[in-house]
Amino acid sequence: MDLKEIVLKEEDLKIRPDWGSIFKRKAPIFLEIGIGNGEFITWLAQNNPESNFIGIEYSKKYFKKAANRILRNKLRNVRLICIEGSKFLSKFLDSESLSGVYINFPDPWVKKKHKKRRLISKPFVWLLAERLTLNGFFLMVTDYEEYAKEVIGLFLKCPAFLPLWDSPIKNSLPNYYYTKYARKWLSQGLSLFYVGFKKIKKVEIPEWVYKLYPLTKLSKEEFLPENILEIDEKIDFFDLSKNLPKGVIWKGENEVIKIIDIYFKEDGILIDTLVIEGLLKQRFFVAVNCYHKKGVIISIHDSDKPDITEGVHKAIIIITLKIHKIFKKARIIKSTCKVKVFKKVEEVLGESLILA
DSSP, X not given: OOHHHHEEOGGXXXXXXXXXXXXXXXXXXXXXXXXXXXHHHHHHHHHOTTSEEEEEOSOHHHHHHHHHHHHHTTOTTEEEEOOOHHHHHHHHOOTTOEEEEEEESOOOOOSGGGGGGOSOOHHHHHHHHHHEEEEEEEEEEESOHHHHHHHHHHHHTSTTEEESSSSSEESOOTTOOOOHHHHHHHHTTOOOEEEEEEEOSOOOOOHHHHHHOGGGGOOSSOOOXXXXXXXXXXXXXXXXXHHSOOEEEEEETTEEEEEEEEEXXXXXXXXXXXXXXXXXXXXXXXXXXXXXXXXXXXXXXXXXXXXXXXXXXXXXXXXXXXXXXXXXXXXXXXXXSOHHXXXXXXXXXXXXXXXX
């Protein structure tokens, strides 16, 4: 057993993969969001060898400590990935695939202006409701009572959930492991707040949740979007870099596409692109390069690997249309962009491409 077996890399995982194959067995899956140094998930895995556990952590410093702890304890029923919580739920889990979720001391973002950064929000609760199995549970512990009460309010408003206990909040939970942070807090005579809910009926993700978490829409096979334009005139990439627009090139509901900057090179240009879809922000380079003797190819630069959302398709399509506006006789000879997205962009912008 080595770290390669324990630690999973986001770029190596398929969209919503077969977790039975990854763990080399079929078993109930439990998730801990924010594993810190890994002591809680280690305790869980040691005491529940019949189950599979996934731990996620955004901090690389703590992630490394957790991975080494799992390796030292030779726990074959644990896999770890360095990723943000809602992104993992959106991209790598199927409907009704989780038996339970643990969150120990999530950042409460106490300042009013930072509250929107809190992980647990209305859309997060709905997403979790869709990913949990029937009777699957959510269990959180925090030292911040206001956050605990806010979370309770969010779960009570989602029809998929009921409290785990007679009251949705407790100050102690027998047999629940005390992490290093919990031990420190309790040693000062301060209170902890446990929040628990279980899924009591199935729900479908509302459309507004999809818009905020666009990765939930990804299919298991996504193709890189690219367009090839045939252009019969000489292409001066320096002039092209100066004539393409900068700034916001698309704005819709919960959606913005922006060209931050454009860089010239002898055989093409690089377009620094920002795509915001709901709560997802992606920044990457779009490359415009020569294609044979008469044409250009518009694609994502090889150095970048954004998630291939509808917004990324739109960025490639819009940049293609902007180039077509400069070279009015250009014809499109190949496209891997989604047809429905292409038509939507053309309709909104009032522009269309000539097919070769």
